[in-house]
Amino acid sequence: MDNEEANVATSKIGSIFAVRFTQWLPGAFLLGCIIMLFTAVYTVFESYPVPLLKYSSIGNQQPIIHNFSNPRSDVYEMIGDIRLNGSSATILMVSNSENNMTPVTVKPYARKADNCAMQNVREWKITAEANVASPRCSQTITTPAVVFSTAGYSGNHFHDFSDTLLPLYLTSRQFNRSVLFLVTNAQDWWISKHYTILDSLSSYNILDIDSQNEVLCFSRVIIGLKADKDLRADHPSPPHYSMLDFAQFLRNVYSLGRESVKDFHGFRLPRMLIISRQHSRRINNEGDVVDMARGVGFDVIAEEMGHNIDSVAHLVNSVDVMVGVHGAGLTNQIFLPKDAVVIQIMPIGLDVLPHFYDFPPKDLKLRYIGYSVSLNESSLFGKYPMDSEVFTNPRAIQEYEEFKSIYLDNQDLNIDVSKFRETILKAKELLEP
Structure with a gap:
């Protein structure tokens, strides 16, 4: 792969958010394991409703979990006292109530019906427990966080955009770069290859969350990426971003000069x-x-x-x-x-x-x-x-x-x-x- 300039932004939340970038590409794309082409249909999805999971209040806060899951992707947004342990792949919402939440498991990659793609994606557990059972915070981070995987079919150009980069844009653009990316199944070559896009969506260095033994505490975490159809942007939950919005974002990211075919200087052949x-x-x-x-x-x-x-x-x-x-x-x-x-x-x-x-x-x-x-x-x-x-x-x-x-x-x-x-x-x- 050609060397890509990666001027890493200064981390505002500590040295644990540094990630080592390399220039290695995968030896080969995953072969023989793309999709069961005749039984799975990914192009005409109807979104599920967006329910709220019941949850008890914490002090003056009203912690909730938004469930944005649909046939293609499991996505949960948590707001409250959230404690995340990367080494055990657990996310805990602290509650003063004795009524604990039934645990939910999530594989944060946007192709959940494809067993072949999902088999190497790390599974995370979300639960809620009483305050007395909660682990002590090693660090408290005020920046919202998004958890996603770079496993699945990463390395295939179509899947990089359809399964990860476009869904990541739809999920994180609302934060205007004030968002921290927590990557599970982190692959340095993938992060290096797509660093220009990642850096345009987040002003913080990326954290390989799987390697962290500490308990990181947040007030807002999204696990999983919003996605409905392959290489299309029509997720029903706000904020609503279109494919034209994504295209304009990419033009800005890569400083592309032409918005329309009419935009060229002087006379030339098409x-x-x-x-x-x-x-x-x-x-x-x-x-x-x-x-x-x-x-x-x-x-x-x-x-x-x-x-x-x-x-x-x-x-x-x-x-x-x-x-x-x-x-x-x-x-x-x-x-x-x-x-x-x-x-x-x-x-x-x-x-x-x-x-x-x-x-x-x-x-x-x-x-x-x-x-x-x-x-x-x-x-x-x-x-x-x-x-x-x-x-x-x-x-x-x-x-x-x-x-x-x-x-x-x-x-x-x-x-x-x-x-x-x-x-x-x-x-x-x-x-x-």
Whole structure:
């Protein structure tokens, strides 16, 4: 990974909030364990009501626990006398009442229905007990805190934003950087990679909470991150932030110059980015596609999406059209200027997957075009009989590893340039005033 400048903000609450940053990336993304694609639906969630858990008063305070849980994420906000022990993964709300609360367990990662993602996320216990049973505070911290995990599918670009960074924005933006991040399953390389965003949401250094043996006392703690749909922002509880708000936040974070496709200096050709892939779902005739798009009237760049998010963000923000085969690289549409065009090339069989990348453009005020490849454009053509379920009924392949091997890992494309030209012309037409 390219080295990222990380000027660590001065901690206002003591040296325990320092975290060691490294420049190591994970050796590989988690394989074979993304989602059970045919049984879990993450794109159309209806939020649960937001009840208050009953709780007794503490002195002059009225401690409460807000339950913001929904089908995708467990989220509890606690206000009162809160005592947190990182080494035992417990959060205690102190009560003067003898009626203790039934303990609640939480895994603070926003993909709770996905057992594969959640298996390595540390579980925390929330409970309330009488004052006499409460542990003594080692430190009392007045800053609100948010507890979240960097386990799950961290390291995958889509999941980094959909499961952690966007939910973290929705949860913590209300505090205007006066919030402390308590990270469980902390991974230094992940924190270093996304430090620019984390630093823009909190003015304090990050605490690896799992390593803390002390009892830290707070008056307000949120455990878990608010999230409802993949790469979308429509959580029903206030404050309400939209995907446009998130996009503007990212433009400020990375000092991106273009808010709209109309924002460029001087006359130039419309600019197109084709996301190159080298390991799976490659466009084998990418050069032919580039030449065709240039002939239509685009200034074309074909480039892989690197690990340096600052560089990627500036590149994507500079273009008017982004073209990519279904995959995590399309997550970078969040950096596009408004009214830009997203073209998603959908290989054979992948139309049965959740619609990760075609719903966000509407929220981001982008234009979306889907291109479904024909059988003769796929490298699967000729590998299987024409009446095989691989072609006739991809949903019948229930075992995820088999599905992944066929459609995701071992399918490349030879785009029909004449056919695809119609899609490129449509994109150009959408950019016209």
